[in-house]
Amino acid sequence: MQIQQTIQGFNFDKNSTFEKDIDPKQRAWIEVSGKALESNVRQLRSKLSKSCQFMAVVKADGYGHDAKVVAEYAIKGGASQLGVATLKEGIKLRSSGIKKPILILGNLYTKRDLIISFKNDLMPTISSLRECLICNNIGNHFGLRFPLHLKVDTGMSRLGFEYNKFVQQFEKIKSFENISIEGIYSHLSSADDKNSSEAKSSSQLQRKKFEELLNQINIDRNHNIKIHLANSAGMLLNKDFHFHMVRVGLSMYGYSPISTIHKNLSLNPALFLKVKVAFIRIIDKGVSVSYGGKFVSSRKTKLAVLSIGYADGVPRKLSGKINVMHNSKLYPQVGSITMDQMMVDITGSNDIKIGSTMLLLGSDGDKTISPVDWARESNTIPWEIICSFKNRLPRVQVD
Numbered sequence: 001m002q003i004q005q006t007i008q009g010f011n012f013d014k015n016s017t018f019e020k021d022i023d024p025k026q027r028a029w030i031e032v033s034g035k036a037l038e039s040n041v042r043q044l045r046s047k048l049s050k051s052c053q054f055m056a057v058v059k060a061d062g063y064g065h066d067a068k069v070v071a072e073y074a075i076k077g078g079a080s081q082l083g084v085a086t087l088k089e090g091i092k093l094r095s096s097g098i099k100k101p102i103l104i105l106g107n108l109y110t111k112r113d114l115i116i117s118f119k120n121d122l123m124p125t126i127s128s129l130r131e132c133l134i135c136n137n138i139g140n141h142f143g144l145r146f147p148l149h150l151k152v153d154t155g156m157s158r159l160g161f162e163y164n165k166f167v168q169q170f171e172k173i174k175s176f177e178n179i180s181i182e183g184i185y186s187h188l189s190s191a192d193d194k195n196s197s198e199a200k201s202s203s204q205l206q207r208k209k210f211e212e213l214l215n216q217i218n219i220d221r222n223h224n225i226k227i228h229l230a231n232s233a234g235m236l237l238n239k240d241f242h243f244h245m246v247r248v249g250l251s252m253y254g255y256s257p258i259s260t261i262h263k264n265l266s267l268n269p270a271l272f273l274k275v276k277v278a279f280i281r282i283i284d285k286g287v288s289v290s291y292g293g294k295f296v297s298s299r300k301t302k303l304a305v306l307s308i309g310y311a312d313g314v315p316r317k318l319s320g321k322i323n324v325m326h327n328s329k330l331y332p333q334v335g336s337i338t339m340d341q342m343m344v345d346i347t348g349s350n351d352i353k354i355g356s357t358m359l360l361l362g363s364d365g366d367k368t369i370s371p372v373d374w375a376r377e378s379n380t381i382p383w384e385i386i387c388s389f390k391n392r393l394p395r396v397q398v399d
């Protein structure tokens with residue numbers, strides 16, 4: 001009887017693999033809260049002056065949240081520009097109907113890539129005269145101006161014009177008639193430093209260098225050229241860093257880039273990592289669990305086997321160091337995290353069954369497990385945790 005009912009839901013096309021019939025919440029998945037994103041952007045924007053724009057940084061598929069969803073809700077919250085890392089990320093946003101200005105934060109250095117960028121209405125970041133000239137030629141070919149942002153290096157030694165040569169090179173750039181300089185920016189190297197006085201002093205030094213340069217090139221500050229410097233941490237450091245626009249990633253997703261708590265700021269995590277209990281077993285005292293037998297039960301133990309592992313992006317380094325939540329209660333993960341599964345000690349619980357959902361990251365009631373906690377335990381940064389989740393985890397938008 002029951003089997004028949006279940007079967008009735010299927011389309012019995014004999015060529016079908018029924019792949020589409022698999023529930024995205026069948027194994028392990030990421031829930032993305034659009035509302036959390038929107039309210040985070042709104043809150044962060046309230047810290048900016050009215051004229052200061054908010055660029056939502058949605059590189060790496062929106063820090064693993066799904067760039068399209070993040071872009072939509074960030075725009076609802078008041079973001080007026082978007083930042084991506086690659087040409088493909090930019091094109092994907094354009095094809096999903098996003099109309100706001102998009103800046104590519106990575107470096108495009110071939111004529112081919114720059115043409116593709118131009119044709120998709122994406123602004124490249126320009127770090128040298130060579131690429132600037134290519135853009136000018138492309139603009140000239142189409143009889144238009146190629147919109148772009150210039151970047152200067154003030155201490156990161158990554159992309160950007162060489163600091164000491166920029167003023168002289170800018171003279172030349174000013175004569176290019178087929179480019180349109182939409183922005184001039186730089187990037188902070190240490191605004192999120194654990195040592196907050198170090199973060200402040202090194203960031204202030206970069207800010208001063210940046211301002212000196214802007215004074216020297218003597219651009220009309222009221223002109224349309226957007227000046228920008230701050231990432232999340234820089235934005236939260238001080239208003240001095242805001243200029244015409246801030247480029248915000250991490251804090252928009254709900255996490256503070258610095259350990260100091262910000263007054264009047266309550267960010268909500270937008271990511272919920274959830275997993276199904278695939279199996280439950282009871283082991284005696286003295287029984288080893290998982291590869292290498294690194295965990296041995298000290299009592300009769302009830303174990304839940306969860307369908308998620310390091311191939312989904314949960315760092316193996318976290319083996320035995322994290323808790324998993326169910327109905328606001330925490331249960332310790334035990335034994336080595338394996339490629340596709342991990343075990344949790346659920347001794348004493350009676351509400352966890354095969355098919356129950358457990359929470360690895362996110363909030364439930366007044367408890368939260370944050371990527372910041374995982375980062376601390378695995379000696380990395382929260383940015384790396386959230387952008388490591390693989391495509392094997394479906395992204396499900398929840399509100």
Ligand SMILES: *Cc1c(COP(=O)(O)O)cnc(C)c1O
Nearest residue numbers: 057105187231232247248249250
């Ligand atoms: C990634 C990135 C940002 C955003 O940084 P967060 O610390 O996540 O806010 C800003 N600017 C540039 C150039 C970036 O590459």
